[in-house]
Amino acid sequence: xxxxxxxxxxxxxxxxxxxxxxxxxxTSGQIFDHRPLHKRQLTSxxxxxxxxxxxxxxxxxxxxxxxxxxxxxxxxEARKQYISIHRVCTKPEFEILIIINENKxxxxxxxTHEVSPKEYIKQYLEISDIKGYIDSHNLTNAxxxxxRLKKHDKCEMYLADILKE
Amino acid sequence: xKLLKVKVPNGYLMLKPGTEINFLTKxxxxxxxxxxxxxxxxxxxxxxxxxxxxxxxxxxxxxxxRLIFIATYILDHGRVRSTDVDADDFDxxxxxxxxxxxxxxxxxxFKKDLTSGSEYLKIVFESLxxxxxxxxxxxxxxxxxxxNISAFKPSIGSDTSMVARVDEIxxxxxxxxxxxxxxxxxxxxxxxxxxxxxxxxxxxxKLIRLFDDSIESISPRYENNKFIxxxxxxxxxxxxxxxxxxxxRILSEGTIRGLILFSTSIIAFNLGxxxxxxxxxxxxxxxxxxxxxxxxxxxxxxKKGASLIYSTHxxxxxxxxxxLDNINVLHRNGTxxxxxxxxxxYDVSTELLKSKQFDQNAFDxxxxxxxxxxxxxxxxx
Numbered sequence: 396x397x398x399x400x401x402x403x404x405x406x407x408x409x410x411x412x413x414x415x416x417x418x419x420x421x422t423s424g425q426i427f428d429h430r431p432l433h434k435r436q437l438t439s440x441x442x443x444x445x446x447x448x449x450x451x452x453x454x455x456x457x458x459x460x461x462x463x464x465x466x467x468x469x470x471x472e473a474r475k476q477y478i479s480i481h482r483v484c485t486k487p488e489f490e491i492l493i494i495i496n497e498n499k500x501x502x503x504x505x506x507t508h509e510v511s512p513k514e515y516i517k518q519y520l521e522i523s524d525i526k527g528y529i530d531s532h533n534l535t536n537a538x539x540x541x542x543r544l545k546k547h548d549k550c551e552m553y554l555a556d557i558l559k560e
Numbered sequence: 561x562k563l564l565k566v567k568v569p570n571g572y573l574m575l576k577p578g579t580e581i582n583f584l585t586k587x588x589x590x591x592x593x594x595x596x597x598x599x600x601x602x603x604x605x606x607x608x609x610x611x612x613x614x615x616x617x618x619x620x621x622x623x624x625x626r627l628i629f630i631a632t633y634i635l636d637h638g639r640v641r642s643t644d645v646d647a648d649d650f651d652x653x654x655x656x657x658x659x660x661x662x663x664x665x666x667x668x669x670f671k672k673d674l675t676s677g678s679e680y681l682k683i684v685f686e687s688l689x690x691x692x693x694x695x696x697x698x699x700x701x702x703x704x705x706x707x708n709i710s711a712f713k714p715s716i717g718s719d720t721s722m723v724a725r726v727d728e729i730x731x732x733x734x735x736x737x738x739x740x741x742x743x744x745x746x747x748x749x750x751x752x753x754x755x756x757x758x759x760x761x762x763x764x765x766k767l768i769r770l771f772d773d774s775i776e777s778i779s780p781r782y783e784n785n786k787f788i789x790x791x792x793x794x795x796x797x798x799x800x801x802x803x804x805x806x807x808x809r810i811l812s813e814g815t816i817r818g819l820i821l822f823s824t825s826i827i828a829f830n831l832g833x834x835x836x837x838x839x840x841x842x843x844x845x846x847x848x849x850x851x852x853x854x855x856x857x858x859x860x861x862x863k864k865g866a867s868l869i870y871s872t873h874x875x876x877x878x879x880x881x882x883x884l885d886n887i888n889v890l891h892r893n894g895t896x897x898x899x900x901x902x903x904x905x906y907d908v909s910t911e912l913l914k915s916k917q918f919d920q921n922a923f924d925x926x927x928x929x930x931x932x933x934x935x936x937x938x939x940x941x
Contacts, residue, residue, distance in 0.1 A: 429937060446929040449922045473912050473920040 396451055397421050398440075399431040400466075402459025405489045407433050408529040410458060413558070418535055420557050431458070441470050450477060456557065458483045483552045485541065488512040492554075493520070493528060496537035500544065561731030562599075562607050562867070563834060564663065564701065565655040566631040573623045573646060574897040581628065582700055583611050583869075586885035586903050596857045597882055599865040601657055605693050608886035609856050612878065613871040613899075614918070615890030616925050620897030621871035624890060625838040628869060632733035632834060638715075638724030640670045640681040648672045650681060655701060658690075658728040665689045665706050666723055673719070680719035688712040688723060732833035732866070734824045751823045752780065758827045767822055771815040778807070817843045825852060825866070832864030841874040850880050875918030875925075884908055889923045 399414075399421070401407045410431040413419045423429045427443075434440060444453070453474060455466060462482045468475065485492060490512040494503045503515050516522045535558055542555040564584055571577040585606045589595060598606040613621050630644050631654045640650060654666045666688050670681035689706030697704050715721050723729070755764050768775055776793040781801060790807055793799040802810065811819075821837065821844065828835050840849055855861050856868050878887055885903035892898075902908055906923060918925055 429933060443929070443932070445919055445921050446926050446932055447921065448929075449920060449924065471920055473909065473917045473922055 396427050396447055396453055397425055398427045398453065398455045400434045400437075400455060400457045401431050402435060402457070402462065403489065404433070405525055405529070406458050406485075407431055408526045409489070409492070409534060412529055412533075413535075416533070418533075418559055420559055435459075435464065436467055437470065438467075444471055449474065453478045455480045456483055456552075457481065458485075458554070460484060460486055460488050462551075481552050482550065483554055483557060484547055485554055486545065486547075490516050490525070492534050492537045492541060493522065493525070493532075495540050495544070496532060496534050561635065561659060561729045561733075561833065562601065562657040563628070563631060563654070564607075564657055565653075566628060567653040567655075568627065568651065569653065570649070570651045572627050572650070572652075574620060574892065574895055575623060575627065576896045576898065579897075579899060581624065581888075581899060582901070583607065583867075583886075584699060584701070585883075586699055586901060587883075596859065597886075599867075602661065602693050604695075607657070607865075607867070608883060609862070609865065609867045610853055610881060610886055611867065611869045612881065612887045613869075613890055614873065614875065614878070614887065614923075614925060615871075615892075616873070616927060619890040619892045619925070620899075621890055622838050623897060624888075624899065625836060625869070625871050628834075629836055632731075632836070634666070634668065634721065634723065635729055635731075636724060636733055638721035639719060640668075641679060642672050642681055643679075645670070645681060648674075656729060658726075659730065660728040662690045662692055662728065663701065663704065663706075664729060665691075665704075668721065668723075678719055682717060682719055683715050683721055685716065686714045686721055686723070688726070732828050732831035734828065734833070734835050751819050752778075754827060755823045758830050763826060764823075767819065767826070768815075770822070771818040772811065818848065822852065825855065825868070828864070828866030829855075829862045830864060832866050835866060835868050837868070837870040840870040840872050841877070846874060846876055849874075849877055853877070853880060875915035878914040878918070881914070884914075887914075889925055891924060 399410055401410050410419075414421070414423050414431065432440065437444065447453070453471070455478070457466060457480065462484055466480050468478055471478070488511055491503075493516050494500055494512055497520055499520065502519070503512065506515060510518060522528050538554045538558060542553040547553060562583075565580055565582050567578070567580040568575055569578060571579065585598065585608060589598065589604075589606050595606070597609050599609060601607050613624050615621050626644065630640060631652060633644070634640060634652065634654065635656065648671065650670045652668050656664050656666070658664050667686065668683060669685040671684045673682040688709045690709050691704050691706045712726070713722055752764065755767070765777065768778060774794050776795050777791070778793075779791050780787060781789050781791050789801050789803045791799050792802050792807060792810065808816065825835055853868065856866065859865075881887065883903075885901060887902040889900045889902060889906075890897060891900065900906070902923070908914070909917060917923065
């Protein structure tokens with residue numbers, strides 16, 4: 396069973412968009428609860444996770460920016476051998492994808508000491524309705540471009556890695 | 561008397577033909593550890609004081625508990641109520657350990673008597689055989705060889721078996737129906753009478769204060785040898801004379817349920833036998849049940865080795881249970897129920913609490929994810 400656990404609202408809008416437009420390597424029918432879940436931890440999901448077959452592999456994809464905290468699996472420890480956890484990072488903030496999509500990455504780099512990506516898109520791109528922006532833009536090229544531009548630790552995946560080819 | 565096995569060769573409700581409920585220990589007994597949760601019936605022949613049936617809703621717990629009750633009812637009363645069986649024909653094999661240290665095998669075939677309209681099924685076949693425990697016997701007694709008891713006369717055509725008259729198998733077997741008390745004339749009167757018959761009055765006082773410590777005393781009042789009610793006194797209040805109906809209203813439901821369970825158990829501690837409770841957690845908190853089990857495991861309290869047979873959804877109760885072979889997991893596949901044993905049929909991790917494994921569906925005991933998603937998807941439309 397695939398779990399898509401997203402860290403914030405922006406990630407949720409984007410993963411919803413990708414899923415609804417069939418752009419991910421998973422379909423909604425394959426993922427837990429048939430939708431991405433806005434959860435940093437599993438606490439409130441335990442009763443539903445428990446209904447899965449005990450020996451079903453559980454693949455958690457945590458989708459966020461830096462994802463510094465660990466996913467606590469104590470309450471599903473009995474299933475430990477069937478669990479895998481993937482960190483899908485977009486750094487320093489998920490909004491960097493919008494900056495790349497607007498071809499403003501180089502400009503943004505000049506201002507990194509001054510503004511965060513979230514602030515940059517408000518201040519310099521005048522985008523305040525992030526959901527409206529994501530719903531009306533296909534960010535797949537920006538997601539792929541991000542992977543070309545940024546280098547992650549080996550243990551961290553890129554959003555591009557869960558996009559269909 | 562100890563119920564060792566109950567088998568339904570032709571099935572019972574949704575229990576498959578050939579289903580056998582086995583109460584015997586199934587694993588080797590380590591004699592170097594504390595085995596207070598077992599009774600040693602004979603050297604190397606042990607019996608668990610607690611037997612559990614666990615499973616999700618509609619998995620067959622109540623059916624299984626009802627079958628166990630029917631088996632004890634046959635041994636106690638020699639009869640099968642047609643309303644208990646819900647079928648025209650009913651076959652049963654009951655293996656039990658008698659008070660005379662013999663192992664008995666009772667086989668009975670019953671049929672609904674459509675002409676007489678009797679409340680009880682008619683006996684079409686029955687036999688009673690016996691053996692003694694032998695070292696060569698398998699743990700499940702599957703290779704035991706029995707000899708027919710010629711003194712036992714089958715009551716073919718009748719609705720009452722003579723098996724209930726065999727003194728060697730007499731025991732106290734009490735299904736605890738915690739809903740039924742509401743419809744009885746007086747739960748309290750029954751408890752009081754039963755407990756006083758079998759224990760001293762101080763036990764009753766201590767028991768009632770366990771559940772409601774604001775009660776100072778309750779005692780029956782007789783005039784001219786006729787029972788006229790109870791003297792009831794709460795701490796700081798005047799003593800009042802009340803009838804049993806008023807008493808049933810004064811005492812909380814929890815107190816009455818607790819009194820029923822504990823008083824029945826206390827009687828069994830003195831007489832031996834089996835206490836059967838379906839869905840034990842529906843009526844009591846976990847701590848109360850845990851403490852009752854501890855009392856069952858205390859040989860100074862449970863003097864005659866009474867055993868507790870119960871069904872539950874409450875996996876946490878099992879954490880206090882050291883054994884695995886007395887825990888049975890029920891599953892329903894379509895229209896049939898299967899009974900699996902935690903020791904025989906599962907690879908149980910010893911590093912984790914049993915409840916953690918149950919709560920994580922290690923024994924397929926929770927609701928089905930796919931069915932849950934089907935419902936949720938429909939509701940989200």
